Every structure is written in C-alpha cells, then in structure tokens.
Amino acid sequence: MTSSxxxxxxxxxxxxxxxxxxxxARAQEDPVKIGFLxxxxxxxxxxxxxxxxxxxxxxxxxxxxxxxxxxxxxxxDDELKPDLAVAxxxxxxxxxxVDFVAGIVFSNILMAVFRxxxxxxxxxxxxxxxxxxxxxxxxxxxxFSTSYQNDQVHAVMGKYAEDQGYKKVVLLAPxxxxxxxxxxxxxxxxxxNVVDTIYVPLNTLDFSAELARxxxxxxxxxxxxxxxxxxxxxxxxxxxxxxxxKVVFLSTFTVDEATMMATKDDALGxxxxxxxxxxxxxxxxxxxxxxxKETYGYQPALxxxxxxxxxxxxxxxxxxxxxxxxxxxxxxxAIAAADFKSIRGDFKFNTNQFPIQDFYLTQAVKTEDGDYxxxxxxxxxxxxxxxxxxxCKM
Amino acid sequence: xxxTLLLVQLLNGLQLGVLLFLVAAGLTLVFGIMDFxxxxxxxxxxxxxxxxxxxxxxxxxxxxxIPLVLVGSFLIAVVLEHLVFRKLYRASHLSQVxxxxxxxxxxxxxxxxxxGPQLYQIPIPAFxxxxxxxxxxxxxxxxxxxVIGLGLMLAVALWLAVSKTRLGALVRAGATxxxxxxxxxxxxxxxxxxxxxxxxxxxxxxxxxxxxIVAVEAHMGNQVLILCFVVIVIGGIGSIEGAFLGALIxxxxxxxxxxxxxxxxxxxxxxxxxxxxxxALASMLIYLLMAVVLFFKxxxxxxxxx
Numbered sequence: 001m002t003s004s005x006x007x008x009x010x011x012x013x014x015x016x017x018x019x020x021x022x023x024x025a026r027a028q029e030d031p032v033k034i035g036f037l038x039x040x041x042x043x044x045x046x047x048x049x050x051x052x053x054x055x056x057x058x059x060x061x062x063x064x065x066x067x068x069x070x071x072x073x074x075x076x077d078d079e080l081k082p083d084l085a086v087a088x089x090x091x092x093x094x095x096x097x098v099d100f101v102a103g104i105v106f107s108n109i110l111m112a113v114f115r116x117x118x119x120x121x122x123x124x125x126x127x128x129x130x131x132x133x134x135x136x137x138x139x140x141x142x143x144f145s146t147s148y149q150n151d152q153v154h155a156v157m158g159k160y161a162e163d164q165g166y167k168k169v170v171l172l173a174p175x176x177x178x179x180x181x182x183x184x185x186x187x188x189x190x191x192x193n194v195v196d197t198i199y200v201p202l203n204t205l206d207f208s209a210e211l212a213r214x215x216x217x218x219x220x221x222x223x224x225x226x227x228x229x230x231x232x233x234x235x236x237x238x239x240x241x242x243x244x245x246k247v248v249f250l251s252t253f254t255v256d257e258a259t260m261m262a263t264k265d266d267a268l269g270x271x272x273x274x275x276x277x278x279x280x281x282x283x284x285x286x287x288x289x290x291x292x293k294e295t296y297g298y299q300p301a302l303x304x305x306x307x308x309x310x311x312x313x314x315x316x317x318x319x320x321x322x323x324x325x326x327x328x329x330x331x332x333x334a335i336a337a338a339d340f341k342s343i344r345g346d347f348k349f350n351t352n353q354f355p356i357q358d359f360y361l362t363q364a365v366k367t368e369d370g371d372y373x374x375x376x377x378x379x380x381x382x383x384x385x386x387x388x389x390x391x392c393k394m
Numbered sequence: 395x396x397x398t399l400l401l402v403q404l405l406n407g408l409q410l411g412v413l414l415f416l417v418a419a420g421l422t423l424v425f426g427i428m429d430f431x432x433x434x435x436x437x438x439x440x441x442x443x444x445x446x447x448x449x450x451x452x453x454x455x456x457x458x459x460i461p462l463v464l465v466g467s468f469l470i471a472v473v474l475e476h477l478v479f480r481k482l483y484r485a486s487h488l489s490q491v492x493x494x495x496x497x498x499x500x501x502x503x504x505x506x507x508x509x510g511p512q513l514y515q516i517p518i519p520a521f522x523x524x525x526x527x528x529x530x531x532x533x534x535x536x537x538x539x540x541v542i543g544l545g546l547m548l549a550v551a552l553w554l555a556v557s558k559t560r561l562g563a564l565v566r567a568g569a570t571x572x573x574x575x576x577x578x579x580x581x582x583x584x585x586x587x588x589x590x591x592x593x594x595x596x597x598x599x600x601x602x603x604x605x606x607i608v609a610v611e612a613h614m615g616n617q618v619l620i621l622c623f624v625v626i627v628i629g630g631i632g633s634i635e636g637a638f639l640g641a642l643i644x645x646x647x648x649x650x651x652x653x654x655x656x657x658x659x660x661x662x663x664x665x666x667x668x669x670x671x672x673x674a675l676a677s678m679l680i681y682l683l684m685a686v687v688l689f690f691k692x693x694x695x696x697x698x699x700x
C-alpha cells in the first residue's frame with residue numbers, strides 16, 4: 001500500500017511539475033476573455049449597436065489577437081435593466097472569468113454594475129456613460145472611461161452659447177435625472193439669460209406645445225438634450241414649425257448619425273457637441289470611418305468611435321504586458337498609459353482615469369455620397385479635464 | 395401668454411385629439427361591443443406607421459401609400475382576430491389582458507427583428523410641406539392643419555355611420571346587448587370581426603398620419619395606447635361620441651397643461667420650485683381629470699349603454 005501510495009504521489013507530483021512547466025505556455029494559448037455588456041435591444045439599442053460594432057471592428061482588425069493570445073468577446077445585453085445588468089456582470093466575472101468588462105451605455109446601468117465589477121478586481125472599461133460619482137469620490141483603480149464625464153458634453157454647448165454672446169436661451173430637456181443634469185451642465189458655462197427652462201415627460205413625442213412656447217419666447221438659441229426617438233420627433237417638428245431658420249439649435253445626444261437615419265434633411269445645419277467627429281484629421285480616423293461603413297453598411301456615430309477606441313485601448317494594454325494579465329498592477333499601468341492612436345486625436349488619462357481631450361462643436365451635414373454626418377466645425381474646449389477629478393482619491 | 399399662443403396650443407390640442415380619437419374609436423367599440431380588453435391595439439398604430447414606411451419606399455407616393463396602408467392594416471387585424479383574439483372573447487378580462495400583452499410583446503419584437511433597432515421616418519409629402527404664418531413669430535405647419543381636417547371629417551363620417559346606418563345600428567345594439575342581437579339572427583361573429591378590423595384600420599391610419607411628425611419605432615404604440623384608455627374611460631366605453639369628446643378633452647388638457655402649468659405654478663411658488671412641480675403636475679393632469687370624471691360619472695361622460 002505504502003509503496004503504491006508513494007508511486008501515486010510521485011506520479012501526481014510529476015504530472016503537476018509537467019503541468020506547471022506547461023502552464024505559461026498554455027496561458028499564452030488561452031484566450032483573453034472580454035465581456036461586452038451594453039444595452040442592445042429596445043429603442044436605445046441602436047447606441048449599443050454602434051458601440052459594439054465599433055469595438056468589434058478594432059478587435060477584428062487586430063485579427064482577434066493581442067500579446068500572443070487569442071481574444072474571445074462574450075457579448076451580453078443588459079436590456080437597460082439595472083438588476084439584469086448586475087446578474088449578467090456576475091455571470092461574466094464568476095462563470096466566464098473574463099479579464100475585462102467593456103461597454104455600458106447608460107449611467108444607471110453603470111451605477112448598478114460598477115461595484116460588483118470593480119470590487120472583483122476586474123477591469124471595467126466604460127465606453128459611454130460617465131456619471132459624476134465614478135469620476136469623483138467613488139472612482140476606482142479598476143475603472144477607465146473612453147468617453148467623457150457626462151457634464152462635459154452639455155458644458156460644451158453652454159460655453160459655445162456664452163462665446164457667441166447669445167442673450168436669450170431656452171432650455172428643453174426630459175424630466176428625469178439625466179435631463180436635469182444636462183440643464184445644470186449647460187448652465188455651468190452659460191451666464192446669459194435663460195428665459196425658459198422646459199421639462200417634458202420622458203418619451204414625449206409631440207413637442208408642438210413646447211415649440212409654440214419657444215417660438216413666442218423668441219430666443220437666440222435653444223439648448224436641448226433629447227436622446228433617441230424624442231430627438232427625432234423634436235428635430236422634425238422644430239423644422240416643421242419653421243424655427244430652424246430663426247433659432248439656433250444647440251443639442252447634446254440629439255442629432256447624431258443614428259438619429260439622422262430618421263431625420264434626414266430636417267437635421268441639416270443643427271448643432272451638437274462631441275469629442276469625436278468623422279471629419280477630424282487624427283491619424284487613422286478616415287480609415288476607421290471608411291472601413292466601418294464598408295463592414296457594417298452604415299455611418300458610425302460617436303458611440304462607434306468610443307467603442308473603437310475602447311477596443312484599441314484594451315488591445316494596447318494586453319500587448320504591453322505580453323498577454324500576461326495576472327499582475328493587475330502592471331495591467332492597470334498599461335491601460336493608464338493609453339498607448340494607442342485614438343481616432344479622436346490626443347488622448348490621455350487624467351488621475352481619475354477619465355480622458356483629457358478636446359471637445360468640438362459639431363454640425364449636421366450631408367456628404368457628397370448622400371450620407372448624413374456630424375462634422376466638427378469648431379474646437380470649444382482644448383485638453384479638457386472634468387471637474388470631478390480632484391474628488392477622486394486612489 | 396398671448397391669444398395667438400393660446401390659439402396655436404388649441405390647434406395643437408385639436409391635432410393630438412383627432413389622432414387619439416382615431417386610435418380610441420376602434421378600442422372603445424371593441425371594448426364596448428365585445429367586452430374585450432385589447433392591450434395590443436397600440437400595435438396596430440405602430441404597424442400602420444411601418445406599413446407606411448414600406449409602401450412609401452415601394453411606391454414613392456404618399457397618396458398611393460394611404461389606401462395600401464388602410465388595406466394592409468385591415469388585413470392584419472383580420473389575421474390577428476382569426477388567430478388569437480377570436481378565442482378570447484369569452485375569456486375573463488385577466489386572460490384577455492395577459493394574452494393581448496403577449497401579442498403586443500410578440501409583434502413589437504417581431505418588428506424589431508425585421509426592421510432592426512434604428513428609427514425610421516416618413517417625410518411630409520411635398521405638397522403639404524410648409525407653414526401658415528399666424529404672427530411674426532408663430533406659424534403653423536400645413537400638414538398638422540390637414541391632419542386636423544382629415545380627423546374631423548373621419549369623426550363625422552364615423553358618427554354618421556354608427557348613428558344613421560343599419561350596420562351602425564347593429565354595432566350600437568351589439569354594444570348594448572350582444573346576446574339579444576345574436577338571438578335576433580345577426581351573425582355576431584362577423585359583426586365582431588368587421589368592427590375589430592375596422593378599428594385596426596383606423597389605428598393604422600392614425601399611425602401613418604402621425605409618422606411624418608414623430609419617429610417610427612417599434613414601441614411607438616404603447617404611449618398612445620395608455621392615453622387612449624384614459625380617453626375611452628373618460629368618454630364612456632363603447633360610444634363613438636364619447637371617444638371623440640374624451641379624445642379632445644384629454645388632448646387639450648394635456649397640451650394646455652404642458653404649456654401653462656409651470657407659468658401658473660410660478661405665480662404660486664418660487665420659480666425654481668415651479669420648474670420642478672410644474673412638469674410633474676402637467677403629466678399628471680389627465681389622470682387627475684380621469685379620477686374626477688370617474689368620481690362624478692363612473693360610466694364616463696357619454697356612455698353607450700343606457
């Protein structure tokens with residue numbers, strides 16, 4: 001018995017030794033797993049689609065390989081339900097043992113999954129939502145954003161209105177937290193006269209009453225945040241009410257390549273704000289736009305660009321550590337270095353791991369090929385950092 | 395606030411009112427005559443808009459699209475009635491609610507699978523594009539005026555059909571006592587089918603005429619459906635007159651409420667509180683109105699059954 005046990009022990013040890021020796025080699029062949037968690041269904045699913053397609057374009061252009069290891073992407077839909085998102089995030093972390101979670105379209109989803117993911121010491125790369133708390137006092141070493149802090153985009157419009165010297169402005173937003181944040185963001189830079197602040201119920205589709213109110217207020221400009229179908233309805237009715245020739249239309253997340261598929265000519269000339277546009281001269285940007293269009297058959301919006309940068313960022317980090325993701329501190333350093341060519345141009349991370357970047361005034365135009373795009377027409381903020389970074393202690 | 399703004403808002407309310415009426419008419423007849431709660435009625439509105447997108451792309455003409463959408467909506471309603479709803483007429487209201495919500499989810503998802511999550515649009519036909527100037531600052535889109543005109547014409551036609559024709563008499567009789575109508579030798583099943591399909595067609599038409607104003611997407615019917623239930627509860631279930639009255643009241647209260655509640659609140663409380671309370675109160679107004687109507691007239695303003 002003893003001898004056979006000894007033999008068994010030796011055999012086990014030998015197998016272990018072989019296993020250990022083989023381990024690094026096998027780790028190299030083991031795929032790096034990236035969980036892609038975003039809202040991909042329902043009316044807001046279009047944003048998730050842009051984000052995902054942009055992200056996969058980056059991964060596929062690298063032939064789904066980085067640091068000598070293949071890359072496996074597991075895509076899941078959070079259906080814009082925070083409880084479901086948490087369950088899906090836990091599945092990704094515990095069952096699939098992913099190395100990164102990427103995506104996240106909406107702020108309420110980000111707030112729900114932020115702790116479960118970062119506390120498991122899995123890297124979370126936010127591709128769109130950027131709430132003030134995760135940029136500030138609740139920031140985490142395991143969270144990076146490739147988009148912006150939410151307030152910044154609205155502040156761009158406030159700054160532009162201020163610079164243009166508009167004397168009377170009307171603000172129009174849906175009556176929920178993000179809508180109220182947009183108004184606060186605009187007002188943080190605009191010191192002129194806000195003659196009226198109109199809140200409408202979420203999912204309002206007929207703005208005739210509000211547009212009549214705006215027309216009779218005779219403002220220089222209208223600032224609005226009306227994502228998705230609301231924005232489409234507003235843009236069409238704004239044009240139909242004859243206001244487009246009289247009132248400057250400043251907006252955030254309202255006029256973009258996704259909504260212009262429905263508004264078409266009605267959106268032309270209207271303004272938006274973004275950190276990326278198809279006409280930016282950054283290296284690789286034109287190639288991104290053309291290969292995105294060729295691959296997916298539609299025009300990329302800024303969400304697609306954020307997704308693409310998110311992919312490039314993760315690839316650059318895996319390459320920097322040669323595919324060895326076991327040393328979390330090294331991986332974090334590699335991500336923070338942001339050693340990739342962002343298609344928006346200059347890109348680096350602030351201390352709270354949100355980007356320091358330029359913001360532009362964008363305008364809806366129709367290209368010679370008949371595509372509707374948002375072109376950058378003016379730089380409003382240069383190398384802008386968000387105002388919450390100082391609250392972030394890491 | 396000046397009189398022109400008030401006029402514009404009245405027109406806006408009227409325009410929303412006739413759209414609501416077109417959807418609510420079918421809903422109230424189906425509910426009143428067949429005692430059938432159809433939560434999938436908003437789907438007909440959405441499908442009408444999508445049919446409009448498809449037929450407009452195929453024919454390139456808005457005028458040709460209208461009859462095609464009417465026929466398409468009618469046929470879809472016939473198919474739905476045959477496949478699903480027919481089996482539910484005798485079921486309890488709870489079963490009807492569950493089954494029709496199922497249909498609602500199924501068709502919405504199906505439309506999303508076929509058309510994808512992106513938004514679609516129907517442009518305003520060129521001959522109706524333009525605006526009528528009212529003052530220097532205010533103007534009113536021609537298209538919306540046409541919608542109001544069409545809606546009012548349809549309302550009158552529908553009222554005449556229901557109150558003056560033999561078919562209308564059967565429909566009214568069915569709403570009052572379906573069993574007695576059946577006992578008198580009328581094919582109630584066919585009557586039900588016709589009313590159902592006709593209601594579906596009106597909703598489809600409403601979806602088509604709304605499409606140039608709003609965005610076409612798979613969930614567009616849900617909001618309209620909720621408003622329409624408020625409309626028929628206020629108006630009185632089963633009556634065309636009630637649906638018309640209810641639609642106008644709901645639309646006007648909603649439109650005027652959204653415009654003036656915040657201003658009125660500003661007179662009562664400080665401005666920052668008013669911008670918080672105003673919009674919340676404005677979106678509650680129609681439900682408050684419904685509660686008041688139900689308190690004084692539990693059967694609605696214009697009930698069908700005596």
